[in-house]
Amino acid sequence: MTPLASRITARLAGRFGPSAPRGSLRNQLLRWLLVPLIVLVAVNAISAYDNGLETADVAYDRALLASTRALAERVSVKAGKVVADVPYVALDSYETDTLGRIYYKVTGIEGETVSGFADLPPVPANVPRSDAYPALVRFYHANYNGEPLRIAALLQPVYDDSMRGIALIQVGETLDARRGLTRKILFDTLQRQGMLLLAVATLVWFAVRLVLAPLMQLKREVERRDVHDLSDVDAALVHREVRPLVGAMNSTMSRMQDLIASQRRFIADASHQLRTPLTVLKTQAQLALRENDPTAMRAIVASIATTTDATVHLANRLLTLARVEHGGEVAALTRVALAEVVRQVALELALPAVQKQLDLSLDVDGAPQVDGQALLLHEMISNLLDNAIRYTPAGGRVALRVRATPSGALLEIEDSGAGIASAERDKVFLPFYRSSSTMAEHQDGSGLGLAIVRDIAVLHGAAIALDHGAGGVGLKISIAFPLPTAAPAGENDKT
Incomplete structure (x- = not known):
């Protein structure tokens, strides 16, 4: 394993391993629920925004094509020449319809500029024909005088008795209206998704609080107990998934009860067993204090020594039993x-x-x-x-x-x-x-x-x-x- 992989593994183990600090269960649930939800909402917002832009482009391209067709209807052949009858009133109406500035160019059969802006960017060679409309139209983006345009290029057949050919009509509009609609779509999308996220987050918060309420009730139940109360906790207070934990708690408290009972029995038995030899020692000592005969006193002292040995032996056995029973020597x-x-x-x-x-x-x-x-x-x-x-x-x-x-x-x-x-x-x-x-x-x-x-x-x-x-x-x-x-x-x- 490389040093980088080792560091990543160690960091993950420290964060998610058995010894990692757990923190708040409520906060973890909220994070695991809300963070993926925020990501999903963001992805959905981006998808909705892209769909909105695509819809806006379709709508504006349709309007742009309508303007291009209206202009194409004014292109004709007169005296063997392609002419375009485009009064300024018509251009004003086009600008009113599209909510942007309009630039146009009519190119004749021989490639000559018939009318409009001669320097309007030509149609790029790699732009395919649009399949959304039966007309021979191409849509493309270009810059004109430092301003971005969306241009529709329509091939329009023209003919009379003396000639026949294809004219090219190009109509471009600025992107002001499109950008305004894009901003509106983005704002509306974020507003709707934000309100949805806020509503879901509120519901999740209340749901997590409601789900964790039995655990809080269990906590209060345990805290209210007397220090000597080691009875079982009612497993019905919590959800089915938490009941094994309550069962383990009850088992632990049962073992504690047994341990405490064992200690109490041991203390009672030990005190009872030690009371007799200690009483005997006290009696023998009192007899020795009242005895004046050295021989009799010597016999009493020997008896005290024997009783002391027995008491020490009993005490050692008691200490050994206590250490073994309660794990002191393990x-x-x-x-x-x-x-x-x-x-x-x-x-x-x-x-x-x-x-x-x-x-x-x-x-x-x-x-x-x-x-x-x-x-x-x-x-x-x-x-x-x-x-x-x-x-x-x-x-x-x-x-x-x-x-x-x-x-x-x-x-x-x-x-x-x-x-x-x-x-x-x-x-x-x-x-x-x-x-x-x-x-x-x-x-x-x-x-x-x-x-x-x-x-x-x-x-x-x-x-x-x-x-x-x-x-x-x-x-x-x-x-x-x-x-x-x-x-x-x-x-x-x-x-």
Whole structure:
């Protein structure tokens, strides 16, 4: 593409592209309706003006031919010579009829000037005979003494007993009358077209205003709403073509309602969950202030430290859940080696597994990769593995399996703990919900781990499923990731 074409393309894209400023819809409609209309009216005015000029020329040429014929009737042959009997009274009547000055010339059979103005311009050789009249007449324009003329040249047969031939009668008139009629035609045409344009522009303005009235009503309806009113807007207020926009607005407001409701639930649940450990901390602190026995005070301080750790853990889980639920951690997805993330989490949590004498194993098949956020995947796998270690009895087993599949990647975490009853498997992904089996063994959980897992899986387009472990014992959690898309440049294998 040439530099000029590139500049034109860039200018058009800036003016009409998706990012171009839109301005006023009413003004754009008026411009797109009135500008073509003005062009069409101008073209029509020019066409009407040309037709008027052609009609005027026909009318004046007919009058000019009548004068030429009247003059030709006065040409005769006398004594072997062509003569023209043209009194001044006749010339005056010609000028009165044509409303202009008349010049004439009668040329005899031999080309001699019989009467009139001898220097009147001759007939050009390329002027065709007029087909509009049966007479042998030609019309042409010429300048005479610096003044434009319209001249009719008529061939008139003349004869008597002694001779026979063709005389040429030329009658020219000035263009004053034609120019006056031309100006009148132009003025009348512009006046009519201008009035028509003004009438149409007025109708278009009112029509555009009337058509856009429902949009203005919709605008006023939205502006009058209370800040907390997120109910649907009535799509019947606007035209059928605008209803998809209203539908999109209603869908957006519905999502906002869901988001606000989710935030309110989260704030209520978080405040409820934090109130208990904070109350315990306050009670423990008051007991420590009243205690004088160093040994007892030391025990209370140790209990405060344990409660603080649990509270910090709960707060961190709450912050993680809030960021994941409301998109605070969502960024551009990169290519992540899933096995490396799983291996790193297994190393980090190997010590708690060893302390409980658990058989912790990792099985990797292939080199599964996913498009995702390495930090969020790490958080998800940490929650799953931490729960498996926490709720598996001492001497049990925890198995991590990662493999590549034809449809993507599969992560499985299986333990030999108490498991989760089938009736509760859908509920355990709700924030702060804890299954009966986990409540029986551990009272200090927050009920947020699987909720965080679910939200991170959804962000990555993964499907999560719960099932019994091997032999119907324990719990197996399977997370199926979709196939990765084309890897972004420089983003491969990030962990």
